[in-house]
Amino acid sequence: MKMDRRQFCALGTAGAFAAIAGGMLGCSSGEKTPAADDKAADAAANTQADAASAKAAAMAMGDADVNFAQEVDILIVGAGISGMFAAIDPAAAGKNVLICEQNGTFGGDAIYSAACQMCSTAKLTQEERPEKYSTPEEIREKFAPYYEEGDPALDFTVLLQTWSGKFIDRMHYDWGYEFQPLRESPYHQAFFPKDGLCTMNSEFQLINQKLEEAGAKYSFETTFKTLITDENGEICGARFTKKDGSIFDVKAKAVVLAAGGYVSNQEWMTRYAPEYADLGNIVSGRKGDAIAAGLAAGGQLWKMGPTSNLNPRYEAGHMLGTFYPIICVLPNGKRFYCETAVHNAATGAIAAGYHEWYTIWDNVAQNGQDQELLKHAGEAIQSADSVDELAEKMGLHIETVQGIFDNWHDICEAQEDAEFGRTLFLQELQPPFYFIRNVPVRYKSLGGLKVDEQMHVLDANDQPIKNLYAAGCTAGTEDIVPAAASGLIVAETLVAEV
């Protein structure tokens, strides 16, 4: 199936606004959609230096004639949790589904994540932990204060939260996955994988099994470059490059953009979340390529901004607080947040004027069941047999470190944390001690392509762009469960429409 450039156009992305500013790459006419033009004009500001190289690379790509190597019903960009869930139901319904993924395996960010799956709308929530269950009306009431009156993003949040329950229930009731039984923790609205924190691999093995049983296929090490349109300007496929640099054009009736967010795109972070732009980033390959492609196709952005929280470089430095007695202190020896409100660690340190903090624990956590969490920190974890040795290794004055333990002793004895209100795990630590020095990092982005409640990508007039869908962070979700939920929603849409 070889078509020349008059018949097919590649919509440029090259992973940067810079490339969008170059227009629809590869179109022989050089035409641009008005929406793409407006967005490009806005987005192109301050990007001149990067523009030249990005554009040159993308133009070379776009110049090659479209030559479809494969034809499918549904083409999904990205094998993260949203892309995988987008694939399963349509494949089971007999559609020919291909997922193209830049990496060598599936799972995206979630497979390496802390695996804390917040959900209060599942049947399983109702059954196991009814005090945490919420109806859609209660969800709306809870989230309404965070949105302006009439903001469609609130409806979308309610929709995602409602479908979040379907993800948990699909895993548990339909597929037999046993989440971890409830443990003492402030997070009873969260589900964890059966083997504890950071063990999402077991869930992904099952999701992958269901995907393969349904008949969906992957093409790994296949990197998305541009969308392709037909002679009527409608999306009809996408262009990828393979590991060896060769071009791989795929024809499809529907394209789902599920390539994650833009946290590793420094330029976008500076633009949309400047307060986090100067922090380190622990995620690679989330450059917003798919979001840029949706914009070039006439889509619009929504919800762009800073994420609800930050991460520590090493997750043990905050996530241990979910289940174990830990003490977190700044270099001045002061505690600075309630350690069981785990995600307040990084933002709390910054708010206190620091870009580092220490987390101290003992054998209760070190020998606990969440070994994978500790493994993620590797050799960053140090141990000490006494307070003196701890002070020496932490590089802090012995009086400062002794003060940490004296203060903690008083809190444990009183069983009251007057300063931060912590009520769980008020237990003294015993040697040997373990500690980690941490820094705040960014690890996810917020905002993406505006979609409707069926996950169609919307144009500037809020009309669906034909054959184009988005899910997960590409559509502006922030966490694991809403990403999976968005995959389930787009799956239902695709079964009906393709």
Ligand SMILES: Cc1cc2nc3c(=O)[nH]c(=O)nc-3n(C[C@H](O)[C@H](O)[C@H](O)COP(=O)(O)OP(=O)(O)OC[C@H]3O[C@@H](n4cnc5c(N)ncnc54)[C@H](O)[C@@H]3O)c2cc1C
């Ligand atoms: C360290 C860390 C810890 C986290 N902990 C939690 C947690 O405990 N709880 C929680 O709810 N959330 C957590 N998150 C966030 C959560 O993992 C994400 O929100 C979620 O996984 C997003 O899923 P997704 O499918 O939208 O995107 P992703 O998981 O980003 O998947 C996108 C996929 O697309 C691929 N891709 C990207 N660009 C291209 C391209 N050009 N061509 C082809 N493929 C491409 C990527 O390789 C990836 O496989 C964490 C994230 C990180 C990084």
